[in-house]
Amino acid sequence: MKSMMYFLIILIFIASCVSNPLPPSFPKCNRKQADFDDCFSKAVADTISQLKQAYPKVGIPSLNPLVIPEVTIGAGTSAVQFTQNFKNIKITKLTDFTSLKAKMNFDKKVLYIEAEYPEINFDFEYDIDGKILMLPITGKGPGLMHTEQILLKLTFNLEESNNHYKVVQTKAIYDKIGHFTIHFDNLFNGDKVLGDNVNNVINENWKDVLVDVKGGYEDAGAAVFHSIFNNLLAQVTISEIFAVDKQVVNRKKCLCQSTILCLLRSSNMVPILVVLFIGSCLSTPLRTSKYFLKNLAEQNFPASSFPKCNRKQADFNDCLSNAVAVTFRQLKQPHPEVGLPNFEPLTLPQVNIAAGTTAVHFSQNFKNVKANKLTEFSSLKAKMDFDTNILNLEIYYPELSFTFDYDVDGKILVLPIKGHGTGSMANKNTLVAITYHLEEKNNHYKVVNTEMMYTKMENFHINFDNLFDGDKALSDNVNNVINENWRDVFNDVKSGYEEAGAKVAESVFSSLLSKVTASELFGEP
Structure with missing residues (x-):
C-alpha cells in the first residue's frame, strides 16, 4: 500500500511538472533555486491538498476518497492466518496531513517523501476465512478501519533515459502508527455475539495483528504505485517535471512539488493498509x-x-x-x-x-x-x-x-x-x-x-x-x-x-x- 502511495504521489509530481497539462493551481519549483527542497515540500503539500477532486486530464485521482477496486493480501506468518480479499476500498483523510517533507536527490536519482497524518480511515468489502490470533474467523460483508498518528516514509529510486524518469524500485515504511481499530460486519453469518467477540480480540491485540501483515500490504501497495507512477513518468519529461530555465519560480508556484505531495497523500493511504501487515521469524540452533x-x-x-x-x-x-x-x-x-x-x-x-x-x-x-x-x-x-x-x-x-x-x-x-x-x-x-x-x-x-x-x-x-x-x-x-x-x-x-x-x-x-x-x-x- 505504501508503494501505491508513492506511485500516486510521484504521478502527481510528474503531472504537475508538465507545464501544459498540469492545472495552473499546482505550484512548480526550479531545481536550480537555493531553497528547492523547501519549495518542493510546500509544493507537494499544496498539490495534495487540492486532490479532494480528480484531475483526469493529468491522470490524478481524487484522494478524498481514494478508491481502490480490489486488493488481495496473503496470509501472515503468526497472528493473521488467512488471505485477505478486499474490494471497493475507500480511503479518506489522505489530504489532511499535518506535515509533509519532500526531497529529490538529482545525483542519486532518489525521491524521498515523509508525511504525518493524525488519522486515516478505510471502508471496504471483505471476504475472509481462516484464523486470527488462534481464533477462527469467517465471513463476508462491509468493514471499516480507523488509524491514528501515522508517519509514512517513501523512497523512489529512479533511472533516467531520453529525458524521462522511470521508477526501478520503491520502498515504503510505515514508520509509526499510534493506534488502529477495525470492525468486520456480518462475521459468522451475522452471529453478533461471535462477531463482537472476535472484533474485540483483534482490537485488544491490534499491535500483534499490525506487525504480522505489514509486509504484504507494503508489497501490494508498492506494485500499485510502481505501475501508476511509471505510467505517468512515461508521459512527462524530466524538463517538464523540474524547471531548468533561468527564472527561479516563487515557492507558491512550485508546480512539480505540489504534484508530488498529491501523490504522497495517496500513498499515505497505502501505508495505513500496510499497518495491518507485518511479519516475523525465529531460529535456535x-x-x-x-x-x-x-x-x-x-x-x-x-x-x-x-x-x-x-x-x-x-x-x-x-x-x-x-x-x-x-x-x-x-x-x-x-x-x-x-x-x-x-x-x-x-x-x-x-x-x-x-x-x-x-x-x-x-x-x-x-x-x-x-x-x-x-x-x-x-x-x-x-x-x-x-x-x-x-x-x-x-x-x-x-x-x-x-x-x-x-x-x-x-x-x-x-x-x-x-x-x-x-x-x-x-x-x-x-x-x-x-x-x-x-x-x-x-x-x-x-x-x-x-x-x-x-x-x-x-x-x-x-x-x-x-x-x-x-x-x-x-x-x-x-x-x-x-x-x-x-x-x-x-x-x-x-x-x-x-x-x-x-x-x-x-x-x-x-x-x-x-x-x-x-x-x-x-x-x-
Whole structure:
C-alpha cells in the first residue's frame, strides 16, 4: 500500500511538472533555486491538498476518497492466518496531513517523501476465512478501519533515459502508527455475539495483528504505485517535471512539488493498509552451525584422526563433506589442542534473546544451555569456493535436544508467562544451512560474515518447568498452547536465535582459524 502511495504521489509530481497539462493551481519549483527542497515540500503539500477532486486530464485521482477496486493480501506468518480479499476500498483523510517533507536527490536519482497524518480511515468489502490470533474467523460483508498518528516514509529510486524518469524500485515504511481499530460486519453469518467477540480480540491485540501483515500490504501497495507512477513518468519529461530555465519560480508556484505531495497523500493511504501487515521469524540452533564450521577448518589440523583434503583434487567438495562429517562425529570428546569443544553436549554458559514482535513478548534469558545430538546428523554437505572464499555447510538432523535454565516474564501468544527454573526443547527433522564469508591474508583465513538459515524443521516441543511459581495447571496450559502453536512461536524468534548463534559460532571458528594456516586447512593453492 505504501508503494501505491508513492506511485500516486510521484504521478502527481510528474503531472504537475508538465507545464501544459498540469492545472495552473499546482505550484512548480526550479531545481536550480537555493531553497528547492523547501519549495518542493510546500509544493507537494499544496498539490495534495487540492486532490479532494480528480484531475483526469493529468491522470490524478481524487484522494478524498481514494478508491481502490480490489486488493488481495496473503496470509501472515503468526497472528493473521488467512488471505485477505478486499474490494471497493475507500480511503479518506489522505489530504489532511499535518506535515509533509519532500526531497529529490538529482545525483542519486532518489525521491524521498515523509508525511504525518493524525488519522486515516478505510471502508471496504471483505471476504475472509481462516484464523486470527488462534481464533477462527469467517465471513463476508462491509468493514471499516480507523488509524491514528501515522508517519509514512517513501523512497523512489529512479533511472533516467531520453529525458524521462522511470521508477526501478520503491520502498515504503510505515514508520509509526499510534493506534488502529477495525470492525468486520456480518462475521459468522451475522452471529453478533461471535462477531463482537472476535472484533474485540483483534482490537485488544491490534499491535500483534499490525506487525504480522505489514509486509504484504507494503508489497501490494508498492506494485500499485510502481505501475501508476511509471505510467505517468512515461508521459512527462524530466524538463517538464523540474524547471531548468533561468527564472527561479516563487515557492507558491512550485508546480512539480505540489504534484508530488498529491501523490504522497495517496500513498499515505497505502501505508495505513500496510499497518495491518507485518511479519516475523525465529531460529535456535545457530551456534551449532558455527561449531560445524570450526570442525571443517580443523580437518587439516594436528588432530591426527581428522581427515584432510587437498583443494587441487578433482573430488575436493566430496572429500570435504566426508572429512567434515568424520570430524564432527569425533567431537563426542573435546580436542583442546585445536580449540574444539565437546559437542556431546555442547555447553553454552549464557544466551540472551530479545523479545519477538508478534507471538513472543518477552526477553529470553537462558543459562547453562546444553545442546545434544549435534554429532548425530543423517547427512552433511560441505562446499568451499576458493574464488569467492565462501564456505557452505548443509546439515540434516533427525533430532536435536536442548536443556537449560530459564528466566522469563511477559506474554506469549496473548497469554501471560512468568517463571524461572529448568526447561527442555526437542527439534525434529531439522535442516541447517550455514554460509561463512572468509578473507585470506598471510596464509590465514578470517571470518568476516556468517549467515545461518534454519531452512526446515518439522516439529519442536518445549517445556518450561516451574512456571507461575509451580502452579501446575497454569504451567501445563501455557506449555500446551505453545506446543500447539509452535510454528507461530518458532517464526517470531528465529532471527534473534540466529544472531546469537552466529556470534558464538564466529568466535569459536575465528579462534581456530587464527591457529591454523590456509595451507594446513586445504593444502597449497
